[in-house]
Amino acid sequence: MNYENLSDSSVFEVLTPKSKGYDDARAVYNAMIDKRPAAIAICQSETDVVKAVNFARENDIEIAIRGGGHNGAGLALVDDGLVIDLSKMKGIAIDVAAKTAQIQSGCLLKEVDAATHEHGLALPSGIIGSTGIGGLTLGGGMGYLSRKGGLTIDNLLECKVVLASGELVTANKDSHPDLFWALRGGGGNFGVVTSFKFKLLSIKNVYAGPMFWPIEKAKEAMRFYDTLTKNSSNDLYGFFAFLMVPPAAPFPEHLWNQKVCGVVWNYTGPIEEAEKIFKPIREFGPPILDFVGEIPMPALNSMFDGLYPPGLQWYWRGHYFKELTDEAIDINIEFGNEIPNFHTTSHLYPIDGAVHDVSNRDTAWANRDARWAQVIVGVAPEPEGAEEITNWCKNFYNALTPHAMGGAYVNFMMEEGDAKVKASYKGNYERLSSIKSKYDPDNFFHINQNIRPK
Ligand SMILES: Cc1cc2nc3c(=O)[nH]c(=O)nc-3n(C[C@H](O)[C@H](O)[C@H](O)COP(=O)(O)OP(=O)(O)OC[C@H]3O[C@@H](n4cnc5c(N)ncnc54)[C@H](O)[C@@H]3O)c2cc1C
Missing domain, CATH: 3.30.43.10 (Uridine Diphospho-n-acetylenolpyruvylglucosamine Reductase, domain 2)
Structure with missing residues (x-):
């Protein structure tokens, strides 16, 4: 050719x-x-x-x-x-008065964050700054602002899309509404999105950061966290994690390489209320590390970027959970204790709060009845570690499968086959498949978590 x-x-x-x-x-x-x-x-x-x-x-x-x-x-x-x-398509235009942003699809989250933060605004997105806005948004998009502002797609107003036919169209609630519905969760199945228009939240600084407890306290900590977040306003977000403390500053040396559990918090309510909100949290345990305080939103969104540079070996899997049963907690603790290195981790991302204000039928993203999306992340610095992290991840995932809701967040999936994709879109798969037939009948866009045309 x-x-x-x-x-x-x-x-x-x-x-x-x-x-x-x-x-x-x-x-x-x-x-x-x-x-x-x-x-x-x-x-x-x-x-x-x-x-x-x-x-x-x-x-x-x-x-x-x-x-x-x-x-x-x-x-x-x-x-x-x-x-x-699309990585060179990096235009960002903010309309400060309207609180919207037009973002080209080659932008990374850290670039979006920097541009919006300048105006005291923020887009709910993900927790690592080097992630692309394109793939993250089209799969759904979850992160520190999910409870406050919903998924990234819940803030999406419009997309410009190049279809399989080569036609460039605008998809929004009035123009190609079926395509707009499908793009909100349906991944790269429907065309190449060249730019996104989002509404933004007024958020500048937050009260946020990690807090750890000894892994021996994990059962109590998970129960405490579960009850607390169930009864908290959408201003309080925290994802629960199992990890090994990285052997480097700013972590205190006596904790290096210790396996711990913890929560990375993000409180977006009035800053003068923050100490009061965190008083009972700080009384639990007590924590063996508490880095929670007032920081700019982009500092939170890039807090772990240094730990995860490009070029590491990754193998991950995802689940959804409605409840944390005792069995699921025990399995988390078992595999949390077997974490092989300080890059490897497991996170439970809350997808309640504002995510639940939208119904499963309103967008292609069909898992709003879940309270958490779990990601089990095996990461190794060198290829020699690839087998160990893959096995840890698969064994952890398999042990949790009977306790999970079925399906997974498409952005946390490896190539796991058609049945898994269908289970992830649940009752929305048929409609997605019809829309795929309309916009991409030959399945031209199939290198993705593929939705088949009818
Ligand atoms: C370190 C790390 C942290 C992450 N954290 C989060 C997180 O906090 N929250 C979260 O929700 N997800 C998170 N993810 C998952 C992330 O959403 C997915 O990996 C997503 O695919 C990344 O988007 P990308 O543009 O970088 O991907 P790419 O690898 O460039 O693209 C992935 C797929 O997305 C589709 N795609 C991308 N751009 C377009 C476009 N413009 N038009 C059409 N299709 C497109 C294509 O199908 C493509 O195959 C994380 C991933 C990593 C590795």
Whole structure:
């Protein structure tokens, strides 16, 4: 295939295996992924995306879409096909009065955070700054502001999308409403989104940070956390974690490499109320580490970026939970005690509060009856550790399966097959499949957690 025909301008770059920069462009966040695309189209504009889509369709080439490259399963790449790389499309325009942001799909969360924070605004998104806005949003998007402002998709007003036909359309509640519904959770199945328009929350500083307890206290801590958050306002968020304390500052040396449990809190209510809200929390335990205090929102959203640079080995799996049963808690503690290194962890992300203000039918995202999305994250610095973290993750996941709701957050899935995708979309799968038939009948966009056309 002559990929030189694809680019007719000096700014729209197309890299092939012989090009300088090809290996950097095919590297994704998870170093376990080693795919070799035939070409990578580094798009700079909607026009470039349209050209790339048309070129691939007309020449019957498989495509993958790359935003931030964070997908655990490496779905930003395709062997021998064409990657539509959006990473250079980084425009952000904030309308401060309207509290909205137009964001191009190559932006990373930390770039969005920096731009919105300048105006005292914030978008509910994820907990690591190097994640791409594209993949995170289209899968749902959960993080420190989920209880306050819902999922990222609950703040989505509009998308510009290049369809499989090469047509560029705007999807919102009035224009292509069925497509807009499907894009809110349906992943990269329906087209290449070139930009997103979001509404923003007025949030500047928060009272937030991690708090740890000894792992021996984990059962009591999980029960305490469960009851507390059930009865708290949406201003209080905290995800529960099992981890090994990293052997580095700012953690105190006596805790290095100790297995602990903890919560990373985020309180978004009036700052003068924060000490009062945290008084009973601080009385529990007491905590062996308490880094909770007032910080700017972007500092919270990037707090763990240093621990998770690109290029580590990743294997992860996800579950949903409505309740934390005694059995589920015991399994968490068992595998929490077996965490192999200080990168590996397990998080229970709250998806109640404002996430529950929207119904399962209102968007494609079908798991609003759950209270938590769990992610079990095996991470190793070197390939030699890959087997150990994969086994730990799979065993933990399998042990929890009988206690979970079925399905998983599509953004926390590896390539786990059609049945898992269907279970994740539950009652919305049929409608998604019909919309897929309308917008992408040939399943052109299939390097993703795939929804099949009817
Ligand atoms: C360290 C880390 C932390 C994370 N934390 C969170 C978190 O806090 N909350 C959360 O919800 N998720 C989180 N995730 C999961 C994350 O949402 C997914 O990995 C997501 O796929 C990342 O998006 P991306 O653009 O970086 O991915 P990419 O790998 O670039 O893309 C993944 C897939 O998304 C689709 N896609 C991406 N951009 C577009 C687009 N513009 N148009 C159409 N399809 C597109 C494509 O199908 C593509 O295959 C995290 C992941 C990692 C690795």
